[in-house]
Amino acid sequence: MTVQVRRPTARTCERCGRQERWDAEGETWRIADTAGDVYCIHEWDINGSFVPFEDKL
Numbered sequence: 566m567t568v569q570v571r572r573p574t575a576r577t578c579e580r581c582g583r584q585e586r587w588d589a590e591g592e593t594w595r596i597a598d599t600a601g602d603v604y605c606i607h608e609w610d611i612n613g614s615f616v617p618f619e620d621k622l
């Protein structure tokens with residue numbers, strides 16, 4: 566079984582609603598929707614299934 570690195574292309578914060586999209590050339594996230602709270606500890610819902618980090622709480 567081949568494991569491929571999945572790269573999310575969009576993410577939405579479940580807390581404040583900010584939306585960002587992945588800029589492959591810049592290799593960084595770009596804000597797609599300026600809505601949201603700058604003080605928010607963003608909790609990203611990336612395409613519903615992508616988990617960038619394991620939860621170690």
Ligand SMILES: [Zn+2]
Binds near residue numbers: 580583602
């Ligand atoms: Zn947020």
